[in-house]
Amino acid sequence: MSRPTYFLSDLHVRAPDDARTAHVLRFLAARRGEAEAVFLVGDLFDFWLGYRSVLFAAYFPLLRALAELVESGTRVVVFSGNHDPDPGGFLPTLGVEVATGPRAVEVQGRTVWIEHGDVLDPRGALRRAICRAARHPLAHRVARAVHPDLAWGLSRLYARAHVEDYAETLHPALTGDYFAARVAAGADVVVLGHYHRAVVHRVDSPAGERALFCLGDWVAQRTFLRAADGRFELLRDRGPDRAPVALPQGDHGPPPTDD
Numbered sequence: 121m122s123r124p125t126y127f128l129s130d131l132h133v134r135a136p137d138d139a140r141t142a143h144v145l146r147f148l149a150a151r152r153g154e155a156e157a158v159f160l161v162g163d164l165f166d167f168w169l170g171y172r173s174v175l176f177a178a179y180f181p182l183l184r185a186l187a188e189l190v191e192s193g194t195r196v197v198v199f200s201g202n203h204d205p206d207p208g209g210f211l212p213t214l215g216v217e218v219a220t221g222p223r224a225v226e227v228q229g230r231t232v233w234i235e236h237g238d239v240l241d242p243r244g245a246l247r248r249a250i251c252r253a254a255r256h257p258l259a260h261r262v263a264r265a266v267h268p269d270l271a272w273g274l275s276r277l278y279a280r281a282h283v284e285d286y287a288e289t290l291h292p293a294l295t296g297d298y299f300a301a302r303v304a305a306g307a308d309v310v311v312l313g314h315y316h317r318a319v320v321h322r323v324d325s326p327a328g329e330r331a332l333f334c335l336g337d338w339v340a341q342r343t344f345l346r347a348a349d350g351r352f353e354l355l356r357d358r359g360p361d362r363a364p365v366a367l368p369q370g371d372h373g374p375p376p377t378d379d
């Protein structure tokens with residue numbers, strides 16, 4: 121029997137030691153030797169620039185956790201997001217694979233289409249334009265010309281001004297036309313990050329179940345997708361002492377009480 125594979129996104133890790141980072145590090149540590157693969161589907165870092173010779177010190181615990189996961193025999197794939205559009209050359213030195221665009225992968229006999237989702241955001245042309253600009257190599261060159269300490273300080277201002285709106289449900293264009301097009305192109309399962317909503321959208325077809333999952337986040341949702349024994353389930357982490365709970369069909373925001 122194959123080991124489970126995991127997908128999570130929008131961890132938005134920023135501090136070396138806050139509660140969010142602690143949850144992420146605990147989750148990744150528990151995957152050592154347990155997971156076949158872990159796909160981190162964008163915005164793993166709240167702010168990251170792929171400098172040639174500099175790393176942000178706040179990310180040392182997270183980078184160490186990724187390296188330890190690789191060393192345990194787990195495949196680790198990091199997708200770029202609109203907060204970390206320029207992965208740079210360091211992550212591959214840890215044995216981490218980097219994807220700067222969509223990827224189709226085979227997981228437990230299913231074809232899984234994975235992308236962060238920012239450049240197809242149906243909520244507005246301006247949002248898409250900003251995300252496309254953030255992914256342009258010239259933007260990365262300009263940003264890397266700023267002193268790293270200054271860039272880090274500016275990114276913290278941006279983070280403070282940027283609060284997720286969990287009231288907004290997923291746009292029907294994603295579960296409609298976008299999903300249909302991906303399935304027509306051969307996907308059995310479609311995985312998106314970026315929207316911070318935890319979405320389970322399963323559709324029965326004559327060829328078998330097809331599903332779209334939006335991964336939620338680790339800012340307020342603590343959600344992840346697990347593929348085990350051929351079954352894909354979106355789960356909510358509830359800490360080290362309680363089993364995660366599976367989310368039902370639907371579009372979910374954070375639970376009412378934080379635990």
Ligand SMILES: [Mn+2]
Nearest residue numbers: 163201202314
């Ligand atoms: Mn994003």
